[in-house]
Amino acid sequence: MPDSALVEHLRRAVGTEAVRTDATELDARSHDTWPVATVWAKLGRHPHRPDVVVRADSVETVVATVRTASEHRTPVTPWGLGSSVTGQPLPVRGGIVLDLSGLVGEPSLSEIDHTVTAPAGVRGSDLESWLDRRGYTLNHSPQSLARSTVGGWLATRATGQFSSRYGGIEDLVVGYQVVLADGTVAQVEQRPRAAMGPDLRAVFLGSEGTLGIITAVTLKIFSRSPHRSLEAFTLPSVTAGLTVMRTIGQTGLRPALVRFYDAAEARHAVPEGPHGSPVLFLGHEGIGDVARAEHAASAEVVLSAGGVSLGAEPVDAWMARRYDFSSIESRLAEPGGYAETIEVANLWSRLEPMYHDLRRELTPLAEETLGHFSHIYDQGSSLYLILLGRAGDDRTALSRLEEIWARAMKVVVAHHGEVSHHHGGGLARQPWVAQSLGGGHEILRRIKDALDPGHLLNPGKLGLDPE
Numbered sequence: 100m101p102d103s104a105l106v107e108h109l110r111r112a113v114g115t116e117a118v119r120t121d122a123t124e125l126d127a128r129s130h131d132t133w134p135v136a137t138v139w140a141k142l143g144r145h146p147h148r149p150d151v152v153v154r155a156d157s158v159e160t161v162v163a164t165v166r167t168a169s170e171h172r173t174p175v176t177p178w179g180l181g182s183s184v185t186g187q188p189l190p191v192r193g194g195i196v197l198d199l200s201g202l203v204g205e206p207s208l209s210e211i212d213h214t215v216t217a218p219a220g221v222r223g224s225d226l227e228s229w230l231d232r233r234g235y236t237l238n239h240s241p242q243s244l245a246r247s248t249v250g251g252w253l254a255t256r257a258t259g260q261f262s263s264r265y266g267g268i269e270d271l272v273v274g275y276q277v278v279l280a281d282g283t284v285a286q287v288e289q290r291p292r293a294a295m296g297p298d299l300r301a302v303f304l305g306s307e308g309t310l311g312i313i314t315a316v317t318l319k320i321f322s323r324s325p326h327r328s329l330e331a332f333t334l335p336s337v338t339a340g341l342t343v344m345r346t347i348g349q350t351g352l353r354p355a356l357v358r359f360y361d362a363a364e365a366r367h368a369v370p371e372g373p374h375g376s377p378v379l380f381l382g383h384e385g386i387g388d389v390a391r392a393e394h395a396a397s398a399e400v401v402l403s404a405g406g407v408s409l410g411a412e413p414v415d416a417w418m419a420r421r422y423d424f425s426s427i428e429s430r431l432a433e434p435g436g437y438a439e440t441i442e443v444a445n446l447w448s449r450l451e452p453m454y455h456d457l458r459r460e461l462t463p464l465a466e467e468t469l470g471h472f473s474h475i476y477d478q479g480s481s482l483y484l485i486l487l488g489r490a491g492d493d494r495t496a497l498s499r500l501e502e503i504w505a506r507a508m509k510v511v512v513a514h515h516g517e518v519s520h521h522h523g524g525g526l527a528r529q530p531w532v533a534q535s536l537g538g539g540h541e542i543l544r545r546i547k548d549a550l551d552p553g554h555l556l557n558p559g560k561l562g563l564d565p566e
């Protein structure tokens with residue numbers, strides 16, 4: 100039962116309409132897009148249900164909510180569009196879910212500075228369409244573009260499909276407004292760079308709503324590229340593909356698109372074949388002559404590693420379906436069906452052994468284990484695994500998913516890799532946060548203690564609860 104004094108106080112502070120306590124709303128906020136949470140829902144379980152939902156449509160509502168929560172010593176868990184696939188916005192201690200998806204409004208554009216500022220609840224695809232009509236793009240293209248908010252991108256340190264050229268959200272953010280646990284409204288930004296003190300923009304990126312509530316965001320924008328070259332290639336082995344990706348990155352070539360599928364995922368990525376070989380998708384963009392020259396240089400690296408061109412068509416087809424998530428959703432909708440996506444990262448020197456160990460450990464747990472490498476850095480790359488399976492019933496499916504997580508994280512830690520490249524910790528990676536962050540976790544704990552001494556913001560995440 101919700102605390103009636105809290106609910107009354109919230110209604111007075113933010114208005115009756117913004118405060119929701121109906122069962123449908125509370126049930127909906129007890130599941131995000133994490134497959135484990137989807138199976139809980141199939142089993143009728145709501146282990147992490149809020150007591151009340153506040154729908155924010157202004158910064159004042161956010162401030163009033165956190166102040167009221169502080170007086171009642173009640174947790175507040177921010178919620179964007181719930182596209183997290185790791186349980187990040189699930190209110191594990193109940194209390195208030197603060198829905199930020201109504202925090203919207205007309206963005207403002209600076210064509211001279213090449214920036215756009217938008218309220219944090221704006222849906223990614225709405226902002227991208229708004230910019231597109233004006234000849235610009237964010238060049239931030241997560242697969243969840245139409246299912247996530249701009250504030251959520253910062254809170255989760257998200258990255259997009261063209262990050263190999265443009266970077267993750269940490270490279271695209273100019274500044275933002277954040278409401279602290281005591282209701283203080285702060286602005287952090289750099290115009291465009293500063294050397295006085297640390298770069299405070301980094302503090303809240305990836306904080307998963309545990310340090311503050313982001314209410315407005317200023318992002319870089321780019322003029323639309325006049326030219327794009329796309330091409331797919333088969334490669335003889337995973338070793339060859341990783342060598343190609345590393346060479347391209349370390350030579351200073353900056354493809355916007357690099358996706359290297361192992362043979363198992365290549366069957367899905369290029370359904371028309373040829374089957375049995377890994378496949379690389381490559382794309383360069385920018386001013387025509389420059390992009391064509393870069394593409395030719397990258398293609399030369401691929402061909403000298405035994406690559407064979409399949410032309411542009413497989414990549415064009417992927418561009419058209421790149422936001423499609425139905426293979427995961429339809430498998431999860433089947434009785435006993437389960438599916439999971441796990442993204443990790445490592446240095447080039449450790450990536451291939453980690454990949455092989457992960458495949459070996461996870462293959463017995465699923466009908467299909469698919470892998471691709473898709474965000475390259477000079478020092479390493481991400482690895483994205485998709486697992487699809489069917490169990491006798493949903494209970495068995497749930498334990499299969501739990502075992503997949505446990506085995507995968509153990510392998511990545513053993514290879515000194517990053518346990519998450521972009522989906523974040525949430526509940527899925529809770530047991531591995533402290534080990535993964537090492538000495539950095541103590542710094543994070545102290546920042547948490549200073550910014551949120553009552554530990555009210557999204558408790559139960561990033562291993563930050565008091566011992």
Ligand SMILES: Cc1cc2nc3c(=O)[nH]c(=O)nc-3n(C[C@H](O)[C@H](O)[C@H](O)COP(=O)(O)OP(=O)(O)OC[C@H]3O[C@@H](n4cnc5c(N)ncnc54)[C@H](O)[C@@H]3O)c2cc1C
Pocket residue numbers: 131132176177178179180181182183184187188199219240241242243246247248249250251252253254255256257258259260306307308309311312313314424521522557
């Ligand atoms: C089909 C699909 C594809 C995906 N593809 C990608 C991808 O390509 N790249 C990628 O990085 N991620 C991807 N994701 C994961 C997810 O979409 C991102 O993490 C996204 O940034 C979450 O945004 P959201 O607004 O839905 O936040 P939510 O899921 O609602 O919340 C996520 C976390 O952020 C916090 N939070 C949300 N808004 C705020 C705010 N304004 N202030 C403070 N804290 C806040 C919440 O408390 C929670 O901890 C994908 C998810 C799906 C379902």
